[in-house]
Amino acid sequence: MKKLFKFTLGIVFALTMGVFFSACGEDSKKQEVSALERIKQRQEVFIGVFGDKPPFGYIDSQGENAGFDVVLAKRITKDLLGDEKKAKFIVVEAANRVEFLRSNKVDIIMANFTKTPEREKVVDFAKPYMKVSLGVVSKNGAIEDVKELEDKTLIVNKGTTADFYFSKNFPNLKILKFEQNTEAFSALKDGRGDALAHDNTLLFAWAKENPSFKVGIKELGENDVIAPAVKKGNKELLEWLDSEISALIEEGFLLQAYESTLAPAYSDEIHASDVVF
Numbered sequence: 001m002k003k004l005f006k007f008t009l010g011i012v013f014a015l016t017m018g019v020f021f022s023a024c025g026e027d028s029k030k031q032e033v034s035a036l037e038r039i040k041q042r043q044e045v046f047i048g049v050f051g052d053k054p055p056f057g058y059i060d061s062q063g064e065n066a067g068f069d070v071v072l073a074k075r076i077t078k079d080l081l082g083d084e085k086k087a088k089f090i091v092v093e094a095a096n097r098v099e100f101l102r103s104n105k106v107d108i109i110m111a112n113f114t115k116t117p118e119r120e121k122v123v124d125f126a127k128p129y130m131k132v133s134l135g136v137v138s139k140n141g142a143i144e145d146v147k148e149l150e151d152k153t154l155i156v157n158k159g160t161t162a163d164f165y166f167s168k169n170f171p172n173l174k175i176l177k178f179e180q181n182t183e184a185f186s187a188l189k190d191g192r193g194d195a196l197a198h199d200n201t202l203l204f205a206w207a208k209e210n211p212s213f214k215v216g217i218k219e220l221g222e223n224d225v226i227a228p229a230v231k232k233g234n235k236e237l238l239e240w241l242d243s244e245i246s247a248l249i250e251e252g253f254l255l256q257a258y259e260s261t262l263a264p265a266y267s268d269e270i271h272a273s274d275v276v277f
């Protein structure tokens with residue numbers, strides 16, 4: 001009787017485990033669906049962009065997402081899903097871009113994301129579409145050298161390249177940090193800081209709109225690039241984006257987007273070849 005009981009129990013256990021592993025296999029198959037395939041099945045792509053960084057990503061007077069990054073994101077969506085309206089824009093801040101990718105809140109980050117070795121450890125960057133360096137803007141361009149920032153207050157945005165650069169290389173400098181671009185630039189205009197460090201491509205445009213301020217330091221640190229970013233390991237989506245960016249560069253689309261969104265914001269001293277590929 002005991003042997004029969006053990007035999008029956010063994011069969012039940014084997015069947016149970018078979019069902020369990022079968023279910024695990026089904027879950028595994030679901031997990032194997034790539035990010036690119038999920039986007040195609042969903043027929044929507046969630047793209048993280050800035051809402052307060054004109055002329056790259058901002059909300060226009062009609063309440064719509066606008067700017068260079070947005071124009072590029074719409075074209076990418078059209079080529080991927082056949083309709084640019086299938087782009088669902090999620091407004092992000094500089095400090096939460098990585099987390100939005102990790103938590104699957106967005107599929108792609110196109111929020112003027114500078115490619116750095118530190119960020120490459122946690123996200124995958126596609127082929128770049130812009131060139132960038134750090135710059136420093138101040139009243140009348142008074143700050144022309146980093147040494148002149150001693151005993152002064154420098155404004156940066158949290159999680160930006162400027163934040164990382166100055167925190168690492170000038171740890172004794174007095175730095176005032178803000179979450180949003182609007183807060184940072186307001187603080188500079190209000191005199192709460194002596195200078196503001198950010199991407200020079202942004203500062204050139206902002207200084208044109210605010211002529212009492214000038215970019216005294218036009219290039220600082222290394223010359224970097226800006227690229228779309230995806231969640232680490234999303235290989236198929238990354239490869240598709242690489243191919244797409246290459247095609248758009250060859251087509252001349254980036255130059256067209258520059259002329260319609262960035263050129264009006266820059267002075268004649270800035271040329272398309274200085275900014276886009």
